[in-house]
Amino acid sequence: xxxxxxxxxxxxxxxxxxxxxxxxxxxxxxxxxxxxxxxxxxxxxxxxxxxxxxxxxxxxxxxxxxxxxxxxxxxxxxxxxxxxxxxxxxxxxxxxxxxxxxxxxxxxxxxxxxxxxxxxxxxxxxxxxxxxxxxxxxxxxxxxxxxxxxxxxxxxxxxxxxxxxxxxxxxxxxxxxxxxxxxxxxxxxxxxxxxxxxxxxxxxxxxxxxxxxxxxxxxxxxxxxxxxxxxxxxxxxxxxxxxxxxxxxxxxxxxxxxxxxxxxxxxxxxxxxxxxxxxxxxxxxxxxxxxxxxxxxxxxxxxxxxxxxxxxxxxxxxxxxxxxxxxxxxxxxxxxxxxxxxxxxxxxxxx
Ligand code: SF4
Ligand code: SF4
Ligand code: SF4
Numbered sequence: 420x421x422x423x424x425x426x427x428x429x430x431x432x433x434x435x436x437x438x439x440x441x442x443x444x445x446x447x448x449x450x451x452x453x454x455x456x457x458x459x460x461x462x463x464x465x466x467x468x469x470x471x472x473x474x475x476x477x478x479x480x481x482x483x484x485x486x487x488x489x490x491x492x493x494x495x496x497x498x499x500x501x502x503x504x505x506x507x508x509x510x511x512x513x514x515x516x517x518x519x520x521x522x523x524x525x526x527x528x529x530x531x532x533x534x535x536x537x538x539x540x541x542x543x544x545x546x547x548x549x550x551x552x553x554x555x556x557x558x559x560x561x562x563x564x565x566x567x568x569x570x571x572x573x574x575x576x577x578x579x580x581x582x583x584x585x586x587x588x589x590x591x592x593x594x595x596x597x598x599x600x601x602x603x604x605x606x607x608x609x610x611x612x613x614x615x616x617x618x619x620x621x622x623x624x625x626x627x628x629x630x631x632x633x634x635x636x637x638x639x640x641x642x643x644x645x646x647x648x649x650x651x652x653x654x655x656x657x658x659x660x661x662x663x664x665x666x667x668x669x670x671x672x673x674x675x676x677x678x679x680x681x682x683x684x685x686x687x688x689x690x691x692x693x694x695x696x697x698x699x700x701x702x703x704x705x706x707x708x709x710x711x712x713x714x715x716x717x718x719x720x721x722x723x724x725x726x727x728x729x730x731x732x733x734x735x736x737x738x739x740x741x742x743x744x745x746x747x748x749x750x751x752x753x754x755x756x757x758x759x760x761x762x763x764x765x766x767x768x769x770x
Contacts, residue, residue: 420486425493431484438466438479446492449501449530451508451566451619453480456677457573463566465504465530468492476500498534505530510541513549513563520559521621523634527566528620549594554604557626557685558615562594565622571595571614579678583608595622612684616668616677627685628666632658637665644683647741651675651683663691727759736763 422431424441431440436459441448451463459481467476469491476497479490491497508527516522530536549563567586572595575584583606587596597606615623637656644651652670657663664687669677689695699715700707710718727735737755739748748766755764 420484422484422486422488422490424490433484435484436480437468437470437477437482437484437488437490440484441468441479441490441492447533448479448492449505449526449533450480451504451526451530452568452570454570454617454619456578456671457570457617460569460573463504463508463568465501467500468497469494501530502534502536505534505536506540508566509536510539510543512565513543513561514539519564519621520624520629521564525621526619552603553626554602555608555610555626556604557610557612557681558603558608559624559626559629560595560603561622561624564620565595566620567593567595568619570617570619571623574613574617579611579613581607581609581611584614610681610685611679612681613678625666625685628656631663631665632656641670644679645742646680646682646686648743648745649674651679653679653683655687664688723759732759732761733763735759735761736765739764739766741766741768 420431420433421428422437422440423429424437424444424446427444429440429444438448438450438453448468449465451465452460453463453466461478461481464476464478466479468479470477470482471489473482479492505527509531514527516525516528519525522528549565550560551562552560569586572584572586576582583597584595586593587600588594597603597608612625615625618624634656636658638659640655640657642653642655644653652672652675654668654670655664656666656668658665667679667684667687669675669679669684671677698709699712701710701715701718702708723735735755737751739751752764755761
């Protein structure tokens with residue numbers, strides 16, 4: 420089917436939203452509550468458009484296309500409504516972009532930029548009561564920047580199924596709470612960081628990354644999480660001059676679709692740890708001495724051969740690991756059973 424957006428004929432498929440078609444054809448549509456993973460929300464009303472035959476402005480993230488639909492995105496009425504949404508959100512929080520951790524990748528900041536909202540035109544809210552919660556080991560919450568989009572709530576509830584976050588209180592006092600309004604560090608949060616990844620603004624940020632580098636200064640390196648056999652896809656945000664990983668985010672593709680566990684997201688200190696093992700060593704006279712791989716492998720093979728020869732194959736046992744590939748675990752099992760002739764093989768994931 421085809422629809423028309425600002426006079427341009429656009430190919431569309433049944434079930435697609437107007438937002439999806441508009442973006443696929445290069446139109447700018449600001450969104451704050453919509454996220455592909457948390458789905459249609461229709462809360463923030465930043466994505467509105469005029470649609471012929473429909474009363475008032477429609478949220479493009481919720482309206483599905485119909486053949487022949489005529490959509491206006493770039494009208495003064497639409498832009499005025501979008502500017503008002505952004506203006507009200509900027510006015511109702513403490514948006515000190517200069518020092519905000521999200522500066523440069525904030526969706527509210529981007530919407531203000533593209534819509535030409537230079538500063539809040541309403542009296543800025545008194546945010547004295549807004550809580551700053553840094554009780555969690557890995558996540559910092561700043562209520563004064565929260566725009567109540569609900570992406571964190573939907574992510575925690577529906578995507579990772581932890582159900583820690585929800586909206587509490589009512590009206591102007593509405594806020595995101597952990598469990599029964601506990602500090603995050605005292606709640607049932609498992610610190611997976613999914614809510615941080617979904618938050619469009621600086622209301623939820625990774626604690627370890629605070630002050631460690633601006634988004635535009637960090638190199639982005641796509642790789643596979645080193646921890647287990649699931650093989651989650653991650654992006655490392657690297658401070659190249661200091662050769663340090665500053666932050667890890669999940670890539671929104673198979674198998675993890677952006678989700679990570681606490682180890683994958685926050686356990687990234689080991690590559691640059693001063694005590695990290697970087698080469699093989701053999702203990703001689705009580706001291707570990709650096710050797711070549713050939714020497715280390717020859718020494719190990721010789722010791723196994725000698726000990727098994729003296730005491731029989733059952734003195735040998737091997738332990739596989741979830742941190743290596745299936746193929747490596749298979750080779751280890753084959754070596755243990757077919758070469759050493761013992762069934763003493765186990766795996767850390769079995770217990
Ligand atoms: S959350 Fe966004 S708009 Fe608010 S201070 Fe941070 S960067 Fe600026
Ligand atoms: S870190 Fe994970 S478990 Fe904790 S609140 Fe966020 S999404 Fe929920
Ligand atoms: S904390 Fe972030 S994701 Fe959650 S409601 Fe507030 S702005 Fe949205």
